[in-house]
Amino acid sequence: MHKLVFVAHGGPLEAKSALLATTLAMNYTPGVVRCCVVEPVQRWGALSPETKALFDQLGIETVAIRNEIDLEYPYGNKICSLRGIDEPAIFLDSDMMLLRPFTSHYLLMSDFAAKPADIDTFSRGGGDWHAVYRLFGMRLPKADMVATATGERMRPYFNAGFIAVNEPARFCEEWLEVAQTLNACKDVWNKRPWLDQIAAPVAALRLGYDLEQLPEDFNYPSHLKAFPPRHVYFSHYHSPDIVACYPRLKELFFEALERYPLLYPILGRYPEWSPLLQQAPSWRFS
Numbered sequence: 001m002h003k004l005v006f007v008a009h010g011g012p013l014e015a016k017s018a019l020l021a022t023t024l025a026m027n028y029t030p031g032v033v034r035c036c037v038v039e040p041v042q043r044w045g046a047l048s049p050e051t052k053a054l055f056d057q058l059g060i061e062t063v064a065i066r067n068e069i070d071l072e073y074p075y076g077n078k079i080c081s082l083r084g085i086d087e088p089a090i091f092l093d094s095d096m097m098l099l100r101p102f103t104s105h106y107l108l109m110s111d112f113a114a115k116p117a118d119i120d121t122f123s124r125g126g127g128d129w130h131a132v133y134r135l136f137g138m139r140l141p142k143a144d145m146v147a148t149a150t151g152e153r154m155r156p157y158f159n160a161g162f163i164a165v166n167e168p169a170r171f172c173e174e175w176l177e178v179a180q181t182l183n184a185c186k187d188v189w190n191k192r193p194w195l196d197q198i199a200a201p202v203a204a205l206r207l208g209y210d211l212e213q214l215p216e217d218f219n220y221p222s223h224l225k226a227f228p229p230r231h232v233y234f235s236h237y238h239s240p241d242i243v244a245c246y247p248r249l250k251e252l253f254f255e256a257l258e259r260y261p262l263l264y265p266i267l268g269r270y271p272e273w274s275p276l277l278q279q280a281p282s283w284r285f286s
Helices: 014-025 050-056 074-081 131-137 167-184 197-204 240-245 247-259 264-267 272-280
Strands: 003-008 033-038 061-068 089-092 096-097 112-116 158-165 211-213 234-236
Touching: 003 014, 014 033, 014 050, 014 096, 014 247, 014 264, 033 074, 050 264, 074 167, 074 197, 074 234, 096 247, 131 167, 131 197, 158 197, 158 234, 167 197, 197 211, 240 247, 240 272, 247 264, 247 272, 264 272
Parallel strands: 003 033, 003 089, 033 061, 112 211
Antiparallel strands: 089 158, 096 234, 112 158
16 A cells, blocks of 8 residues: 655646646545645745645645755655655645546555656757766666656656656655756756656666656546546646546546536636636536
8 A cells, every 4th residue: 555645736737736636636546645836935825724624534644845956946845745754655736637447456566666757858958868877976877767758768667647666765865866966067968857857767876766657547647638537536737728628537537527626616716727627517526
């Protein structure tokens, strides 16, 4: 069993994290979930009373974290989210939905498991893996991984929206150290916004972990590919317009609204969700 972990703060991410939380409540049978609320609120914004109440209703553990990379780098928030966890855990990006019942999977028993990146964004933008591994005195891994959307061969490079690890606390500190070192290095280019994804495989390899390459079932790029197949667990939808495009996502969205009425005022604060909310059957919220 894994503890599922995601990040939340004020602003648009609040709505996405609330939707994720409801789909986890509906479909993650073990029900062990942690929400990392990013501080300080002066930078990231506070969660609304409705969101706090929703998390309480769902039995979600909430802890405070801080971005130890750069307050202008929101992707850095996730890196400290696994701190102090002494049981197997899965980090999830907040813009995901769990589409069907899920408990665990044999592919998640590895030390580190994640889906290869959709696109080799680091190398495409001028990033140099030689410089990365040279910085840490490591041998350059082979380019034997395949980007799941483009099919290009690449060095180990994963989408950081779903990362399963057996030693979350240990991995977290290594991931943070690698990311901080890379962030300070002027010889490594094209680090933003990919720093978290550049650092993750380096950290795992420094710890001696095997890198398990997961199929898209665990992190399906709904913004890049057609309607998610029935066997997909997690849809990485990125934006509300993608939810509106696919009946399966939209049906789950409406079901979440019906089961958890607190979700409606949370999403209603953010205009990008208005088209979907306007399509929701009004009788469900009367």
